Amino acid sequence: MKHVQALPKKRLLASALLLALAPATYAVAQDQPAPTADASPATPDGAQGASGETQPTTLDQIIVTATKRETNLMETPISITVFGQEELDRQGITNVKDIFTLVPNMDIAFDSSQAAPVISMRGVRSTNITELGDPAVGLHLDGIxxxxxxxxxxxxxxxxxxxxxxxxxxxxxxxxxxxxNVNIISRRPDASAFEASVGMEVGRWNHQQMRGMVNIPVSDTFALRGSFITEQRDSYLNGYYDPNQWDTRYLPESVRNAPAYSGTPEERNLVQRQRWWAGGQDGLQDVVKAHPGSFYNNADQYAFRIAGLWEPSADFSWMLSYEKFQDSSAGSADTIDCSKANKRVFLQDGEPAPLQGCENAYGPGADSYTVLVSVPGMLDLSIDTVRSNMRWDFSDYLALVYNAGWAKQVRSQMSDMDRGVTDWDMSIFFRKADFRSQSHELQLQSTGDNRLQWITGVFYFEENNDMQGGWMNSMASASYWNQPDRTLSSQAIFAQGTYEMTEGLHLTLGYRHTRDAKEDVGGRNMDCNDSNPNLLDPDLHGGRCYPAWDRDAFVQLPGDYFWNPAIFTPVTNNDIKGEWSYNLWRAGLDYELTDRSMVFGYVANGIKAGGIGDVVVQYEQDPLTTEYPLDADGNRIIRQLHENTYDPEEVTTFELGIKSTLLDNRLRLMATVFYSDYRDMQIATARPLFVTYSFARDDNGVETDEVEANEFTVFQTDNIGKAKIKGLEVEFDWAVSQGGRLSGYFTYLDTEIVSDFIQQWGFGATDLFEIDHGASVDPENEQIRANLKGNELPSSPKFTASVSYSHAFDLNSGATILPWITANYRSSSYFTIFNTDKHEDLFATATPDAFSDKRPSNTNVYLGVKYIAPADRWSVEAFVNNATDTTEFYWAGGGDGLVRGPVSMPRFYGVRASYNFR
Known part of the structure; x- marks a missing residue:
């Protein structure tokens, strides 16, 4: 097991050398538009160029590759948003998770347990981001x-x-x-000139970021480019380690031996009040403030890329790159939504408790950024990628393109999952999650100015996964999953062509046939509890695998004790295979109204792949004695196998749009309306399958003679329901004056489940229905079944808007001062498919708002001012992100009387600078 240091020393700046450099925004070269593409729509064209002369207030042409060939953005019949490095820098965006404010009708949630974002677009997303699931929005890096x-x-x-x-x-x-989909296109090496830059950024919470780039022309036909980024930041949470929780094995001695509790009885946190296993309130200890440098929601990551470009002639180019990413942070932790906790009354001995809201769980002064844990976070995520992009124009009319990529992702992770707000001390770990993939695409495409432009090709993708991890229910049991050989293969052929029927009128037809196969070989789910034998040491814990309800014995075990699969008893065999084939198609028309305006329309379908799930075995069991009958060979008798495979989901979209360049090339305006038919929705939920029986325990954890039923619940995906989606998107980019630039978007989105969708309630059921956990997951409990017809899809705000303004003031010295501001707005929406406020007639609670899955509307502002030295030699910029100090949750889960989820970063400010070498 990797050693987890709970309280490390604070990091220092990685290098004092860069501090001696003249200030400048990092990568000044990135501020300059590429020869064929101005991909920074918020950058005013009135800003000075290298010559120091003010440029005309017109908009540059933007070149995109959305059709897998270079086309003008305003002549491409697809809804596309394009932005470059400078816009990413301005809003502090360093990964895809944070780009949703820049893209109309995009929304991104986050799953802390998987260290992964959940990307939504136009109301459609994936609800399964484990190794079993697939995204609804494709991610491509350099087209791969x-x-x-x-x-x-x-x-x-x-x-x-x-x-x-x-x-x-x-x-x-x-x-x-x-x-x-989202396609991230890196800067290519350039054989025409040497270029280098170095930069840094410092900010709140000891934020330190450094970047650098060097472009080296080795010869007239070959160039190398290297670039890097490092980032460290303390946690923005108010984090504490709590030695009063059940599992203290990972805490350092300084925390485990914390002083006796020094507060008053009224100020105790939830665990201190309910610590019944220690004999009432005896032995309580103070919580210990965690070091922010190593606590959840910190940052400790780096990446670098080395690329080579060979262009021996005008007809051939080959770029080969290697990229490395490493995240060694503590991972992310969910926190309590205090605005909802404040809407209920917490009781103690039948009376209102002395502390309410988040303070009831965590003590005086707690807010939505407070969290108490007993398991320090650990994340070791590395991604190694090799990408190859080759193009050969072997005639005046034909080109051959071959894109290939190889990736290896390895992840170890440990996270506290209950965060001190439940009776069960829970955590999750990934001992090893190894994902290896390769992608190959060979294209043959037309070139030149023929009336028919076409592309055809073949595609092959393969992924091999080896994953081991587990779930700790620390008081009673542990589970382990071992998936050594889970594979995916996908093959496709495709063709698309655009024909100019008459001058200005184009017809586009496209088709793709795909075959997918997914298989699990040797996968096992395993358990360790007090009914399983101890396979390693029959004399330990009375021959039981797990020291259930025995805290003294449990905390003596090493931290990595349950990371050993040899101690677990296999309970399911996950050998399963699924195969699917499906067709994708597109038909569209576009017409050039004028040289600067076009209209377009199309109908197309999109399909998210089907998948496989775990195989669950239900054994015969005596409900009176809790014993499992055995067959002649001494094995448990199988009653039923529960296999889970699910089919692809499909979205068929009708879209009409217009793109116009107006006001003498000073205003770009793009608008589209769309309607989507969403069928066979893949919904991943925790679903109870059957019950098992065990002897109940008293308040001291001792078994009684009473038998209780326990629901066996699995996380699985089903094809359920049908939805309709319609919307409007308007984007604009306007050079309003000499040096002034106004840009942004406005969207409208209406989503609705239109088929009967009978579902067992899956959000905060114990609190909303005022029932115990067993009743909340009982598959026979009709009280908690609801028809979700008429509900809205999650992460689908009805209105969103973004407006950015910047103005370049040219100085006599040749320098430029550039203030800028961006404001984003999103109306309310829902975190889940349950839409609690639409079903309040079902609930028993008098305060349903306290357990709601409603996400409130929010407004966010980013602002800054940048000084650009003459000839763009250096620059310096002060900035504020989330100037409104908005608290926003990216996802929410209900239960234990509270709504929790990953929370946004509070107001963040800093200074960035860099220097450009030429």
Whole structure:
């Protein structure tokens, strides 16, 4: 097991050398538009260039590759948002998780247990981000598919542009581009000139970020480019270690031997009040403030890329790159939504408790950034990627393109899951999660100015996963999953062509046929509890695998004791295979109204792949004695096998749009309306399958003669329901004056489940229905079944808007001062598919708002001012992110009387600077 240091020393700056450099925004070279693409729509064209002369207040052409060939953004019949490195820098965006404020109708949640984002677009997302699931929004790096959602956490740096396409893109981009995709395009080496830059950023919570880039022309035909980024930041949470919780094995001695509790009885936190296993309130200890440098929600990561570009002629180019990303932070922790906790009354001995809201759980002064844990966070996530992009224009009319990628993602992780607010002290760990993938695509495409432009190709993708991890229910049991050989293969053929029927009128037809196969070989789910034998030491714990309800024995075990699969008893055999084939298609028309305006319309489908789940075995069991009958060979008798495979889901979209360049090339305006038919929705939920029987325990953890039923619940995906989605998106980019730039978007989105969707309630059921846990997961309990027809889809705010303004003031010295401001707004929406406020007639509680899955509306502001030296030699910028200090939750789960989820960063401010070498 990797050693977890709970209270490490504070980091120092990685290098004092860079402090001696003249201030400048990092990578000044990145501030300059590329020769063919201005991908920074918020950068005023009135700013000075290298010559120091003010440029005309017109908009540069933006080149995109959304059709897998270079086209003008305003002549591409697809809804696309494009932005570059400078816009990412301005809003403090370093990974895909944070780009949702820049993209219309995009929303991103986060799952702390998997260290992965959940990307939604136009109301469609994936609800399963484990190794079993697939995303609904495809992620591509330099045009090459990235399968794992954790890949979106990799740092974005030295970026040429980011293209976010909305609407089904499956005919060209393939699997899991159901409602769009994101393509991150890195800067290419350049053989024409040497270029280098270095920069740094410092800010609140000891934030320290450094970047660098060097471009070396080795010859007239070959160039190398290297770039890097490092980031360290203390946690923005008020974190504490709590030695009063059950599992203290990972805590350092200084915490385990914390002083006796020094507060008053009224100020005790939840664990201190309910610590019944220690004999009432005896032995209580103070909680210990965690070091922010090593606590949840800190940052400790780096990445670098080395790329080579060979262009021996105008007809051939080959770029080969290697990229490394490493995240050694503590991971993320969910916190309590105090605004909802304040809407209920917490009772103590039948009377209102002395502490209410978040203080009831964590003590005086607690807020939505407070958390108490007994398991320090640990994340070791590495991603190694090799990408190859080769193009050969072997005639005046034909080009051959071969894109290939190889990726290895390895993750170890440990997270506290109850965070001191439940009776059960729970945690999750990943001993090893090894994902290896390769992607190959060979394209043949037309070139030149023919009336018919086409592309055809073949695609192959393969992923091999080896994952081991477990779940600790520390008082009573542990579970372990071992998936040594879980594979995915996907093959496809595709073709798409655009034909100019008459001058200005184009017809586009596209088709793709895909075959997917997923298989699990040798996968096992295993248990360790007090009914399982101790397979390693028959004399330990009375021959039981787990020292249930015996805290003294439990805390003596090593921290990595349950990371050993040899101590667990296998309970399920996950050998399973699924195969699917499906067709993707697209048909569209576009017409050039004028030289600067076009209209377009299309109908297309998008498909998210089907999948497999764990195989669950139900054994015969005597409900009176709790014993399992055995067959002649001494094995338990199987009553039933529960297999879970699910089919692809499909979204068919009809879209109409217009793109216009107005006011003498000073205003770009893009608008689209769309309607989507969403069928066979894949919904991943915790679903009770059957019951098992065990002897109940008294308040001291001692077994009684009473038998109780325990629901066996699994996390599985089903195809359920049908939804309708309609919306409007308007984007604009306006050079309003000499040096002034106004840009932004406005969206409207309406989603509704339109088929009967009978579902067992899965959000805060114990609190909303005022029932115990057993009743909340009882598959026979009709009280908690509801028809979700008429509900809205999660993460689908009806209105969103973003407005950015910047103005370049040119100084006589040739320098420029550039103040800027961005404001984002999102209306209210829902965290889950349950929409609690639409079903309040079902609930028993008098305060349903306290357990609601409603996400409130929010407004966020980013602002700053930048000084650019003459000839762009250096620059310095002061900035404030989340100037409104908005507290926002990215996801929410209900239970134990509280709503919890990952919380946004509070107001963040700092200074960034860099120097450019030429």
């Amino acid at each position: 598919y990235s399968p794992r959602p954790q890949g979106a956490m990799a740092l974005m740096f030295d970026v040429e542009r980011v293209e976010a396409q909305r609407g089904p893109q499956g005919t060209l981009f393939g699997r899991n581009s159901t409602v769009g």
